[in-house]
Amino acid sequence: MKIKLKHVMAVLTALALLCLYRGTFSQAEFFFQDHVMQRESPVDTQIVIVAVDDQSLEDLGTWPWSRSAHAQLVDTLSEGKPEVIAFDVTFATSSDEESDSEFVDAVARAGNVVLPVYGTFSESARLGAIEAEELSEPFDGLKEAAAATGHINTITDSDRVVRKALYSFNKDGVQVNSFTWEIYKLYMQRLGKQADASKLPLDGFQRFPIAYTSSPNQYEAISYSAVLSGDVPADYFTNKIVLIGPYAVGFNDDYLTPMNDKQAMNGVEIHANILQQLMEQDFKRELDWKWNALVLLASVVLAYYLFRKLNMLLSFLSVAALIAVFIGGGRYLYGQGILLSLGYAVPLLAVSCLAVVIFNYVSELVERRRVTDIFGRYVAPQVVSQILKNGEDGLKLGGSRRVLTVLFVDIRGFTPLSEKAEPEEIVEILNEYLDLTASCIFEQEGTLDKFIGDATMAIFNAPLLLEDHPMKAVRAAWAMKQGSVELEKKLTERFGFGVKFGIGIHTGPAVFGNIGSKTRMDYTAIGDTVNTAARLESNAKPGQIVLSESTYEAVKDRILAESLGEIKVKGKEQGIHIYELEGLK
Numbered sequence: 001m002k003i004k005l006k007h008v009m010a011v012l013t014a015l016a017l018l019c020l021y022r023g024t025f026s027q028a029e030f031f032f033q034d035h036v037m038q039r040e041s042p043v044d045t046q047i048v049i050v051a052v053d054d055q056s057l058e059d060l061g062t063w064p065w066s067r068s069a070h071a072q073l074v075d076t077l078s079e080g081k082p083e084v085i086a087f088d089v090t091f092a093t094s095s096d097e098e099s100d101s102e103f104v105d106a107v108a109r110a111g112n113v114v115l116p117v118y119g120t121f122s123e124s125a126r127l128g129a130i131e132a133e134e135l136s137e138p139f140d141g142l143k144e145a146a147a148a149t150g151h152i153n154t155i156t157d158s159d160r161v162v163r164k165a166l167y168s169f170n171k172d173g174v175q176v177n178s179f180t181w182e183i184y185k186l187y188m189q190r191l192g193k194q195a196d197a198s199k200l201p202l203d204g205f206q207r208f209p210i211a212y213t214s215s216p217n218q219y220e221a222i223s224y225s226a227v228l229s230g231d232v233p234a235d236y237f238t239n240k241i242v243l244i245g246p247y248a249v250g251f252n253d254d255y256l257t258p259m260n261d262k263q264a265m266n267g268v269e270i271h272a273n274i275l276q277q278l279m280e281q282d283f284k285r286e287l288d289w290k291w292n293a294l295v296l297l298a299s300v301v302l303a304y305y306l307f308r309k310l311n312m313l314l315s316f317l318s319v320a321a322l323i324a325v326f327i328g329g330g331r332y333l334y335g336q337g338i339l340l341s342l343g344y345a346v347p348l349l350a351v352s353c354l355a356v357v358i359f360n361y362v363s364e365l366v367e368r369r370r371v372t373d374i375f376g377r378y379v380a381p382q383v384v385s386q387i388l389k390n391g392e393d394g395l396k397l398g399g400s401r402r403v404l405t406v407l408f409v410d411i412r413g414f415t416p417l418s419e420k421a422e423p424e425e426i427v428e429i430l431n432e433y434l435d436l437t438a439s440c441i442f443e444q445e446g447t448l449d450k451f452i453g454d455a456t457m458a459i460f461n462a463p464l465l466l467e468d469h470p471m472k473a474v475r476a477a478w479a480m481k482q483g484s485v486e487l488e489k490k491l492t493e494r495f496g497f498g499v500k501f502g503i504g505i506h507t508g509p510a511v512f513g514n515i516g517s518k519t520r521m522d523y524t525a526i527g528d529t530v531n532t533a534a535r536l537e538s539n540a541k542p543g544q545i546v547l548s549e550s551t552y553e554a555v556k557d558r559i560l561a562e563s564l565g566e567i568k569v570k571g572k573e574q575g576i577h578i579y580e581l582e583g584l585k
Contacts (some may be wrong), residue, residue, distance in 0.1 A: 504536025
């Protein structure tokens with residue numbers, strides 16, 4: 001079966017669909033999500049971060065600080081009546097009883113403090129709610145005093161970038177919601193509203209894509225110690241959501257995000273991004289792979305149509321435009337809350353362009369070889385190459401004048417043999433002799449002009465220029481004579497007598513090219529040189545190679561030849577001095 005472009009496109013599409021289903025090229029998908037989908041937008045000033053930064057560590061000493069400092073911070077913030085206070089700092093163990101008690105009382109008085117828990121999981125997980133093996137919670141008393149608790153587990157993709165938020169997991173059959181969800185839920189309760197988790201576009205692992213608002217360090221971050229010292233008045237936090245978390249390098253609580261794959265974002269700022277997404281209800285729902293597969297198929301069908309209907313340049317430009325539309329459409333749909341997969345369709349379209357180039361190149365090579373093999377059985381390979389090279393120009397009628405060496409070879413004794421052998425045997429014998437003449441001509445880079453019954457005509461130095469073409473013609477003739485010995489022996493054993501070649505060679509000016517009509521033409525040479533060579537062949541005796549004087553003068557230092565004197569040939573008034581080739585030096 002001949003391989004066609006549609007077969008190549010079908011194989012590429014099948015591979016792309018398989019990779020899409022298995023998520024093989026997730027890195028390509030991540031690239032488009034990060035660089036095409038995610039775009040910065042204004043941060044919500046209602047969200048404020050109180051940062052445990054380097055300045056605070058310098059002012060308050062090394063971490064961990066006394067729980068009394070946290071109690072003082074909660075009381076100070078509470079004076080300003082913020083909507084929610086949330087610590088992105090774990091308090092899993094007790095410290096001294098007095099400071100712990102102060103902290104518990106402050107949290108209880110505030111009534112709007114959310115505290116974190118942290119789950120530990122096994123290395124593998126199956127689709128569905130993830131089950132935690134262990135759960136680290138606030139110490140006894142503090143958990144009861146908190147308005148809510150939520151997990152701060154962060155799950156990165158294979159490239160260590162945080163792109164999804166884990167909504168919940170289970171621990172001993174109890175659902176543990178995320179830190180940001182509990183903050184958002186408490187915030188909505190204080191506004192007299194209700195948070196609706198059914199709107200979250202969760203995947204099989206209870207995750208949803210994060211629509212980041214900002215790159216690192218865009219949310220307002222106030223130093224922890226500045227709040228304690230009163231440098232920032234408490235009423236500044238009125239009606240705000242206050243997130244308290246590490247900002248210093250030593251905490252190692254930072255992650256790469258789609259907004260910047262070089263500069264890490266502090267964990268508390270990632271919570272701020274997720275929280276703003278929840279507040280704005282800016283959810284991004286991933287299309288099922290079947291819909292993405294349908295889009296991929298449609299794009300490939302359109303690309304194939306363009307490849308078939310347009311020339312290569314226009315088709316490539318059209319596919320490039322299609323890719324641009326695809327990317328623009330993906331970005332538009334992202335704004336509408338739909339996360340379209342670009343990591344497979346766009347590369348597939350690009351690879352399709354490359355595949356078309358390779359396919360066309362290989363097809364042209366195969367076709368050129370096929371035409372050369374088939375057409376070369378009827379005309380010389382040089383003529384085929386010239387036609388393929390020049391296209392239609394190579395098929396125009398016309399000729400060029402050049403000095404050529406023309407060789408004619410005929411089989412002597414063929415008529416008597418025809419009377420004794422069957423027609424099928426005659427064809428077999430003739431084919432063997434003609435194959436011998438053709439191979440000798442090609443070996444010396446000559447052009448096989450035509451077969452004329454049991455005769456062969458060859459030209460040297462056309463269509464391609466050939467150095468020392470008289471000598472190459474002489475070598476071809478001598479090879480024919482030597483090769484005929486074995487054939488003659490075979491015929492003698494079979495029929496009682498053999499046949500020999502008669503060869504004539506002449507060098508001189510001639511016109512060569514496409515001769516004939518527009519509907520039927522022949523690549524050949526015409527002129528007196530051709531006629532003379534034919535006359536020399538007709539005067540050659542069985543087994544004799546006759547050279548004209550012009551050919552002899554060009555090769556005499558490299559051959560053994562005997563002068564046969566001057567002969568008269570039909571069509572010429574003056575005699576021709578001829579020589580018999582007896583060997584090569």
